[in-house]
Amino acid sequence: MTTSTASARRDEELEAVQVLRVHGYDVPDVQALARDQRAFAIRVRDRDLALAPGAHLRSRCVGLGAGSFTNVHTLTLDLEAVRVQVHSRTDAFHLPDLVSGSSLAAVSGSFAFISDDPAYQPAEPCLDFCCRDGTVISAPTATKPALFVRDGQPAIEPLPARGTLTLGGQPYRWAGSKEPGPPPGPAAPLLVYGAANCQIRYRDHPRTGFLRHVDRPSNVTPLSAPAVDYVVNGDPERGLLVSQIRPGGGSDLFSGRFILRAHRPVADVALGTPVKITEIAGHEAGALASGISLGPSVADAADGLTGAYDASLGKSPFHNTRHARTLIVVRGGQRCCRYSTAPPARTPSAAPPPARPPNSARPTALTPATSTTSTAVPPRRSPTGVPGGPAWSAACTTCDGRPPLRSRSAGRD
Numbered sequence: 001m002t003t004s005t006a007s008a009r010r011d012e013e014l015e016a017v018q019v020l021r022v023h024g025y026d027v028p029d030v031q032a033l034a035r036d037q038r039a040f041a042i043r044v045r046d047r048d049l050a051l052a053p054g055a056h057l058r059s060r061c062v063g064l065g066a067g068s069f070t071n072v073h074t075l076t077l078d079l080e081a082v083r084v085q086v087h088s089r090t091d092a093f094h095l096p097d098l099v100s101g102s103s104l105a106a107v108s109g110s111f112a113f114i115s116d117d118p119a120y121q122p123a124e125p126c127l128d129f130c131c132r133d134g135t136v137i138s139a140p141t142a143t144k145p146a147l148f149v150r151d152g153q154p155a156i157e158p159l160p161a162r163g164t165l166t167l168g169g170q171p172y173r174w175a176g177s178k179e180p181g182p183p184p185g186p187a188a189p190l191l192v193y194g195a196a197n198c199q200i201r202y203r204d205h206p207r208t209g210f211l212r213h214v215d216r217p218s219n220v221t222p223l224s225a226p227a228v229d230y231v232v233n234g235d236p237e238r239g240l241l242v243s244q245i246r247p248g249g250g251s252d253l254f255s256g257r258f259i260l261r262a263h264r265p266v267a268d269v270a271l272g273t274p275v276k277i278t279e280i281a282g283h284e285a286g287a288l289a290s291g292i293s294l295g296p297s298v299a300d301a302a303d304g305l306t307g308a309y310d311a312s313l314g315k316s317p318f319h320n321t322r323h324a325r326t327l328i329v330v331r332g333g334q335r336c337c338r339y340s341t342a343p344p345a346r347t348p349s350a351a352p353p354p355a356r357p358p359n360s361a362r363p364t365a366l367t368p369a370t371s372t373t374s375t376a377v378p379p380r381r382s383p384t385g386v387p388g389g390p391a392w393s394a395a396c397t398t399c400d401g402r403p404p405l406r407s408r409s410a411g412r413d
Contacts, residue, residue, distance in 0.1 A: 044061050075337045075339075129292065138194060139165075146294055156329075171278070197221075220251060228265050295309065
């Protein structure tokens with residue numbers, strides 16, 4: 001029997017509204033935010049904060065003219081004093097939970113699957129490339145930049161969707177299914193499909209305005225009589241395995257971490273056959289500690305080269321135009337992350353909210369699947385990081401053992 005959850009849901013909404021009001025946001029109810037986000041258009045106070053040696057936070061309000069503005073938060077990390085890693089999981093988690101012990105900061109934001117249908121979710125929510133705990137758990141369907149940690153250092157590079165893998169111990173080439181490639185044939189590589197091949201749709205809803213969903217019957221690999229789909233599942237502990245074999249295609253795109261499409265049956269492959277990504281575009285998979293696909297570079301976005309960011313992402317969560325709000329730069333010995341709150345155009349010139357006591361209630365953000373975390377390590381030289389820091393969770397014990405500074409706010413790309 002299905003019981004009503006309306007009263008419990010209403011209690012949660014009232015609590016959320018109360019927390020927002022504590023932070024100075026005049027929100028009448030949660031549903032109002034889907035229609036108008038101007039309640040968040042409050043100018044931040046200028047702030048420069050040293051979170052720890054090698055980690056600096058800077059917050060500024062930037063005027064855009066005609067009464068518009070955006071709040072910009074920049075975090076700058078000295079990579080000789082701070083470690084960076086990518087954290088991801090298949091289930092949801094609260095961002096502030098990552099900030100403990102020596103962890104300095106965490107920010108959500110990646111291309112992960114988001115819909116309003118909890119009954120139909122992909123086995124792997126991270127779209128395209130994902131390396132988790134030293135194992136490449138999801139291969140890319142299209143060429144995109146990626147943030148990855150290799151030999152203890154973060155890097156951002158274009159990651160072409162091609163490489164090698166072993167299937168039952170035998171080596172094969174693979175390529176992303178969205179990449180231009182050779183026609184089917186004996187020498188063609190295995191094609192990678194996954195949740196990134198889905199198409200987000202929208203339908204009206206009387207309570208929230210709209211719902212994001214995926215049409216299950218059409219969310220399958222293309223049909224092809226001679227082809228065979230090998231659905232791959234598993235995790236870093238058990239490794240990747242073939243969990244389904246489907247001749248002729250038509251595999252549910254959400255049924256595995258990714259799907260390998262062969263143009264004809266692969267010899268000696270059965271259920272339970274081990275799969276291992278060994279190389280991605282020249283990068284040895286064994287040298288990668290963690291990583292995720294990112295959005296386009298600023299230059300590519302300016303030139304309109306955003307074809308890889310397609311219907312699998314849908315539109316903005318607010319159903320209008322998607323605006324980039326997070327910039328990540330790795331250069332020299334520093335990593336810089338800049339987050340803009342991007343309030344609606346022509347926002348009122350509201351004053352900043354009054355200062356809050358240190359232990360006042362603070363909202364949390366639920367990440368879709370991934371985040372990046374920064375962890376303090378003993379510096380090998382005197383840190384020289386410049387001020388900076390976005391709206392990230394931050395809590396750390398500094399390298400010299402002083403009590404942690406705490407700043408709990410979370411941004412979403």
